[in-house]
Amino acid sequence: MKYLKITFLFFGIFGLTHFTSCSKKEKIEISKKPLLDSVDIYIQKMRDPALGDSICLNYANKALKLAKKNTPNSKNIDEILIHKSSLFGNLKQLDSAIANSKELLRSSIAKNDSVAIGNNFSRLAYYYSINFKKDSAFLFYNLSKEIHLNLGDKSKVGENLVQMAIIQSDFGDYYGSDETSIQALKYLDKNNIQYLTSVYNCIAISAKKQNDYSEAIYWYDKAFNISANDIEKIAIQNNMANAFRSLKDYDNSINLLNKLLGNPLSNNIPKTKARILDNLAYTKWLANENENVHDDLLSALTIRLEENDLYGLNASYAHLSDYYKQKNQKIALEYAIKMYNIASHQKSPQDQLEALQKLIDLENSNKTKKYYIRYVRISDSLKDADQNALNKFAKLKYDSKKNRDENLQLKITSAKKELELEKEKNRNIITGVSESSIVIALLIFGYYRKQKHKQEKLQEIYKTEIRIAKKIHDEVANDMYNIMNKIQYTTNSATQILDDLDKVYLQTRNISHENNTIETGINFEKFLKNMLSGFNNEHCKIFIKNLQETKLHRIEKHKQIIIYRVLQELMVNMKKHSEANLVVISFSDDKNYCTIKYSDNGIGNNREELTLRNGLKNVENRIKAINGTVTFETTLNKGFKVSIFFKK
Numbered sequence: 247m248k249y250l251k252i253t254f255l256f257f258g259i260f261g262l263t264h265f266t267s268c269s270k271k272e273k274i275e276i277s278k279k280p281l282l283d284s285v286d287i288y289i290q291k292m293r294d295p296a297l298g299d300s301i302c303l304n305y306a307n308k309a310l311k312l313a314k315k316n317t318p319n320s321k322n323i324d325e326i327l328i329h330k331s332s333l334f335g336n337l338k339q340l341d342s343a344i345a346n347s348k349e350l351l352r353s354s355i356a357k358n359d360s361v362a363i364g365n366n367f368s369r370l371a372y373y374y375s376i377n378f379k380k381d382s383a384f385l386f387y388n389l390s391k392e393i394h395l396n397l398g399d400k401s402k403v404g405e406n407l408v409q410m411a412i413i414q415s416d417f418g419d420y421y422g423s424d425e426t427s428i429q430a431l432k433y434l435d436k437n438n439i440q441y442l443t444s445v446y447n448c449i450a451i452s453a454k455k456q457n458d459y460s461e462a463i464y465w466y467d468k469a470f471n472i473s474a475n476d477i478e479k480i481a482i483q484n485n486m487a488n489a490f491r492s493l494k495d496y497d498n499s500i501n502l503l504n505k506l507l508g509n510p511l512s513n514n515i516p517k518t519k520a521r522i523l524d525n526l527a528y529t530k531w532l533a534n535e536n537e538n539v540h541d542d543l544l545s546a547l548t549i550r551l552e553e554n555d556l557y558g559l560n561a562s563y564a565h566l567s568d569y570y571k572q573k574n575q576k577i578a579l580e581y582a583i584k585m586y587n588i589a590s591h592q593k594s595p596q597d598q599l600e601a602l603q604k605l606i607d608l609e610n611s612n613k614t615k616k617y618y619i620r621y622v623r624i625s626d627s628l629k630d631a632d633q634n635a636l637n638k639f640a641k642l643k644y645d646s647k648k649n650r651d652e653n654l655q656l657k658i659t660s661a662k663k664e665l666e667l668e669k670e671k672n673r674n675i676i677t678g679v680s681e682s683s684i685v686i687a688l689l690i691f692g693y694y695r696k697q698k699h700k701q702e703k704l705q706e707i708y709k710t711e712i713r714i715a716k717k718i719h720d721e722v723a724n725d726m727y728n729i730m731n732k733i734q735y736t737t738n739s740a741t742q743i744l745d746d747l748d749k750v751y752l753q754t755r756n757i758s759h760e761n762n763t764i765e766t767g768i769n770f771e772k773f774l775k776n777m778l779s780g781f782n783n784e785h786c787k788i789f790i791k792n793l794q795e796t797k798l799h800r801i802e803k804h805k806q807i808i809i810y811r812v813l814q815e816l817m818v819n820m821k822k823h824s825e826a827n828l829v830v831i832s833f834s835d836d837k838n839y840c841t842i843k844y845s846d847n848g849i850g851n852n853r854e855e856l857t858l859r860n861g862l863k864n865v866e867n868r869i870k871a872i873n874g875t876v877t878f879e880t881t882l883n884k885g886f887k888v889s890i891f892f893k894k
Contacts, residue, residue: 285312285322292329303333324353324362331369340377347373364393368406375413384413404433408445420452427452443473447482450489459489480512484522487529496533503529520549520558528565535572543569560588560597567604579608595624606875615839615891618875622893625873764810766803774798774810778831781817791832796840798833801894808868809842809890812876815865816844816888824848824886835894844888850880 288309292302306326313322327350334343347370354362371386387406394402407430414423427449434441450465466486473479483506490499503526512518524546527539543566550558563585570578582604589597602621606614729747765773771793782788798806813831820826826848834841862878865888869876874892 285309285316288312289322289326292326299333299336303330303337306330306333324350327353328369331373335373335376340373343373344370344377360393360397361399364390364397364399364402367393368402368409371406371409375409380413380416384410387413400433401435401438404430404435404438405441407433408441408448411445412448415448415452415455418455420456423452424449439472439474443469443475443478446472447485450485454485454489454492457492459492462486462489463493476511477515477518480506480509480518480522484518484525487525491525491529491532494532496529499529500526500533516549516553517555517558520546520553520555521561523549524558524562524565528568531569539569556588556592560585560592560594563588564597564600564604567608571608575608579605582608595627598624607877614875618891622873764807766806768799770799770806770810771797774813777810777814778817781821781829786821786827786829789828789830791830793833796833796835798840801840805872805892805894808872812865812868812890813842813844815862819862820846820848820886824850826885838894840892840894842890844890845885846887847885850882850884850886 288305291297291305292309294302297305306329310323310326310330313326327346331343331346331350334340334346347366351363351366351370354366367386367390371383371390374380374386375383387409391403391406391410394406407426411423411426411430414420414426427445430441430445434445436442446465446469450462450469453459453465454462463486466482466489470479470482470486473482483502487499487502487506490496490502503522506512506522507519507526512522523542527542527546530537531539543562547559547562547566549555550562563581567578567581567585570581582601586598586601586605589601599621602617602624605617606621609617729743733743775790775793778788778790798809801809817829820829824846826846829844829846831845832843834843866876869890869892872892874890876891877889879887879889
């Protein structure tokens with residue numbers, strides 16, 4: 247009886263409570279209508295661009311506060327959060343945009359809305375990207391790609407892959423970027439013009455950064471042909487003109503830039519106009535060093551100073567430094583210093599290296615060594631940074647795969663023991679097959695490398711044979727023909743004929759010396775000395791100073807080969823052109839750096855003739871290949887000097 251009373255009491259209280267709660271609910275529903283109206287009004291004002299981003303953001307906050315208070319699960323909340331992220335982005339408040347996008351992501355995860363989760367991963371990645379947090383952006387684009395891949399949304403998969411490829415290219419992972427771009431093309435529909443243009447442009451930029459300019463032009467052309475954005479078309483054609491310039495196809499480059507300069511849209515955008523004007527003037531000067539482009543280069547510089555276009559200023563200073571290099575080295579040096587300061591302010595290591603190279607070439611004081619040491623330090627740091635970036639990408643790919651695998655594991659926790667045993671057996675089989683595949687792949691790779699090395703050796707032998715054949719034809723064969731004519735048609739003495747034959751013998755010996763195998767390692771110094779001494783004769787004396795003290799046998803083998811070929815090139819150049827009777831080659835070292843100085847008392851050259859010699863160009867290119875510097879000093883009838891400086 248006691249329990250019966252309690253039961254009646256419980257239901258009585260429940261009924262009363264239920265009745266009063268229904269009554270309150272009706273009042274709440276009535277009171278909610280003005281709130282809903284207010285939310286709609288705030289949302290309407292939030293979307294009014296005429297009010298300005300700051301005011302729109304204020305209305306968005308009011309709308310969000312009311313929406314959360316009134317209907318916590320309303321779709322309005324997601325709509326407001328999406329628009330808030332956009333407003334934060336417009337206001338450059340990127341940390342707030344990221345925080346707001348994370349809130350939106352949490353909301354979609356709570357609702358288990360896969361489509362929204364994928365879109366919000368992509369949105370978060372975008373704001374990380376423009377906030378220069380590229381590694382985080384890559385991770386979230388990859389997560390978005392995986393979600394949409396499971397949903398079967400090919401278009402979204404392709405769009406995410408394009409963004410990932412662009413980030414890889416920015417970090418210098420050009421091979422990975424090309425691989426991702428090609429994968430993106432498999433998913434993108436032909437009507438997705440925006441992303442197809444982006445992926446073509448990305449492939450072109452990667453090719454250009456790898457100095458494959460013909461390939462870059464091909465992809466720039468594809469991007470241009472499908473682009474629907476006129477401003478984007480101008481940027482693509484400007485890049486294409488620069489690629490033509492790099493190929494020394496100056497006519498195509500100039501024609502394209504002239505066309506862009508005549509486009510009214512280009513002239514309405516100051517930065518774009520300055521970029522085209524500067525590139526056009528610089529290309530004209532490269533095509534003809536007598537072309538008067540001074541005013542155009544300065545006009546572009548003036549626009550960039552007015553616009554505070556730091557990236558553009560960097561290019562202007564570089565071009566002006568090159569322009570003045572032969573005309574006025576003092577002015578060229580001033581522009582190189584300005585370029586270095588801008589590059590340092592922008593924290594752009596590649597531009598700093600370019601500026602330092604100009605400073606090393608132009609500076610004649612004791613600052614050269616300081617610039618060189620800074621060049622080596624930045625170059626080494628850049629290599630380390632590139633490697634760290636590649637390692638980070640590898641880890642990001644691994645982490646995303648690991649997370650995906652862990653999520654899949656959660657779905658099979660209730661599987662039966664027999665199934666687990668079967669899976670374990672399958673894993674062992676897969677492991678065995680994988681290990682066998684790896685071994686086979688390594689064997690194939692080893693064979694490929696061996697064959698490639700063999701082909702490279704054959705190619706090098708072929709080039710050497712061509713070079714030797716040309717020398718024999720140009721030098722030995724002509725002299726032999728002259729000797730035969732003398733014997734057949736003249737009455738020259740035997741002594742004169744013997745002298746001519748001795749000359750031919752010396753020529754063949756020199757050809758042999760120029761193309762023999764270089765001995766590296768412990769005997770390198772002795773081998774190098776023998777080569778240099780081989781040019782010693784009764785007409786020209788060779789003096790070699792401090793060779794043993796520099797201990798060149800300790801440097802890397804590829805550097806030994808380069809030093810040998812460079813000095814051999816200088817000696818051949820001396821014999822052919824200088825008419826010197828005295829040559830001094832001195833070696834010195836300072837801790838980790840080595841200096842080699844060449845000097846002769848020959849007829850010398852003027853600067854114009856010096857720049858035309860292929861042999862000296864080879865010397866410069868070889869020394870740059872080991873991050874060294876080389877300077878030439880010559881005056882007509884006052885001899886020829888060369889200074890070489892490199893890190894051991």
